[in-house]
Amino acid sequence: MANATILQPDIEFIRQIKAAGGDSLKKCYQCATCSVVCNLASENHAFPRKQMVLTQWGLKDQLLADPSLWMCHQCNDCSTYCPREAKPGDVFAALRSFSFKHFSFPSFMGKALANKAALPALFLVPMLIIFAVLLSSSSGNFGYLFHFTGEVDYAIPFPHGMLDAIFVTGNILVFFFIAFSLLRFWKGLKSNDPDAKGPGFIPAVIATFTELGTHKKFNQCESEKSRYLGHMLMFYGFIGALTATALNFLFTTIIKWMGSPWYIPSPVEFPNPIKLFGIAGGVAMLIGGWLLIRLRMSGDDDAGKSDYHDWLFLIVITSVALTGMLAWILRIIEIPILAYFDYYAHLVLVFFLLWYAPYSKFGHMFYRTLALIYAKSNGIDKPRKL
Ligand code: SF4
Ligand code: SF4
Numbered sequence: 512m513a514n515a516t517i518l519q520p521d522i523e524f525i526r527q528i529k530a531a532g533g534d535s536l537k538k539c540y541q542c543a544t545c546s547v548v549c550n551l552a553s554e555n556h557a558f559p560r561k562q563m564v565l566t567q568w569g570l571k572d573q574l575l576a577d578p579s580l581w582m583c584h585q586c587n588d589c590s591t592y593c594p595r596e597a598k599p600g601d602v603f604a605a606l607r608s609f610s611f612k613h614f615s616f617p618s619f620m621g622k623a624l625a626n627k628a629a630l631p632a633l634f635l636v637p638m639l640i641i642f643a644v645l646l647s648s649s650s651g652n653f654g655y656l657f658h659f660t661g662e663v664d665y666a667i668p669f670p671h672g673m674l675d676a677i678f679v680t681g682n683i684l685v686f687f688f689i690a691f692s693l694l695r696f697w698k699g700l701k702s703n704d705p706d707a708k709g710p711g712f713i714p715a716v717i718a719t720f721t722e723l724g725t726h727k728k729f730n731q732c733e734s735e736k737s738r739y740l741g742h743m744l745m746f747y748g749f750i751g752a753l754t755a756t757a758l759n760f761l762f763t764t765i766i767k768w769m770g771s772p773w774y775i776p777s778p779v780e781f782p783n784p785i786k787l788f789g790i791a792g793g794v795a796m797l798i799g800g801w802l803l804i805r806l807r808m809s810g811d812d813d814a815g816k817s818d819y820h821d822w823l824f825l826i827v828i829t830s831v832a833l834t835g836m837l838a839w840i841l842r843i844i845e846i847p848i849l850a851y852f853d854y855y856a857h858l859v860l861v862f863f864l865l866w867y868a869p870y871s872k873f874g875h876m877f878y879r880t881l882a883l884i885y886a887k888s889n890g891i892d893k894p895r896k897l
Contacts, residue, residue, distance in 0.1 A: 520569030524609070528566055531605035532816040538597040539563040545589035545599045550731040551582055554893040556886075558582070559589055559599035566602055575613055576699035580606050581875075581882030582892055586732025601816040608820040610878060614699070615870050616691035624870035627819055637862035641855060644673045656851045663842040663850040669858065675764055681866050689869040693881055700885045709890035719883040738806060744799030745828065751792025752835065758785045793836045800829030824872035831860045 529536055541564055546557040558579040565574050574580070580603055587600035608625070615621025623629040645668050649656075656668060709715060722728060726746070729739040762785070803825055807817040834857035841850035868874055886892040 518568055521571040524571040525569045528605045531608050532818045533602035533605035535598040536566055536602055538595040540595055544592050548588050548592045551728055554895045556891045559603055563599055575610055576702050578700055578882040578886040581879045584728050588732055608818055611870055611874050614692045614695045616688055621870045624867055637859045641858045644669055658847045661847050663845055663847050665854050668851055685866055692869050693877055709888045712888050715884045715888035718887050741799045741802030744795045748792045748795030748799055752789055755785050755789030793832050796832035820872040827860055827864050831864055
């Protein structure tokens with residue numbers, strides 16, 4: 512007698528995927544049109560048909576360990592052509608959002624970031640920490656903040672030393688939390704049994720970073736090409752702004768501390784190349800954010816559904832760029848009351864973006880990178896011969 516396979520569906524998992532945008536899941540009748548039209552599905556690892564049925568069956572562990580989830584760029588070609596109006600692109604997005612919660616360390620943070628009701632408390636933490644900086648630098652005397660004209664110096668209410676200490680400590684902590692979360696994810700990926708041989712780890716790392724850097728896969732999708740430009744601008748804008756911040760920290764803090772003559776005595780001013788770099792990054796992020804928000808607001812079926820994770824990440828990262836640019840403009844035109852309020856909001860948003868990165872959609876860049884490295888090193892994502 513043949514051995515029977517007993518499936519143990521996770522009903523709560525199915526409910527959560529449906530609630531997170533995968534509500535069309537049950538419409539799928541396994542015709543496989545989606546796997547045929549998906550330009551990103553690989554030769555030996557077609558998706559998303561198989562993952563649709565695995566999700567219907569609630570096979571959570573098998574799905575979350577599947578690198579295909581991260582090889583998908585939610586172009587929604589599959590959803591466009593599905594004869595049953597099931598939306599595999601949205602189901603994949605819901606599965607990816609579930610991954611942030613599932614692999615997160617500490618796990619309560621993953622649950623908090625996935626829960627709308629926890630949002631005020633999540634914002635309250637950075638608001639209180641940054642307010643404590645303001646309180647200690649001002650000794651309770653806030654009068655100088657409420658002027659409508661005059662010079663703006665952010666270092667008075669928000670001293671660099673205090674901010675650096677908070678952000679550097681926090682970022683080190685976040686780095687370890689990300690590493691723990693990704694270790695869990697990597698173990699899951701390795702539970703797969705790849706049926707093909709790949710080029711090995713180092714070539715896979717090089718190929719992954721080349722693919723991410725060029726956004727090549729975004730361009731292979733048919734239905735929704737406008738995400739390519741928006742995502743590209745956001746991606747490089749963020750890298751530019753982050754690099755400018757790091758260089759600013761290097762020249763004004765580390766080099767000063769070392770007593771080097773290269774120390775720049777004031778925050779890097781326009782038209783200093785570092786400042787120009789930061790401004791270019793901020794502008795690119797703003798344009799990219801606006802393009803992506805406009806696309807999601809269009810309600811166009813090709814754009815796919817936007818869940819809570821999508822909106823939270825997009826609004827926070829675009830607001831970081833907006834408040835950062837405003838902080839620069841308001842300092843130049845010298846409106847202290849608006850400048851200080853805006854800078855406070857900017858610091859709170861930066862804190863939110865970076866410190867909650869492993870648990871929000873921001874985490875997708877770590878998970879996708881790792882999944883692509885795994886897929887490439889094991890020969891899972893060989894391009895399909897058409
Ligand atoms: S999602 Fe749609 S296209 Fe894909 S297998 Fe199911 S019914 Fe067919
Ligand atoms: S959304 Fe696009 S990339 Fe993802 S499975 Fe569908 S067709 Fe493929």
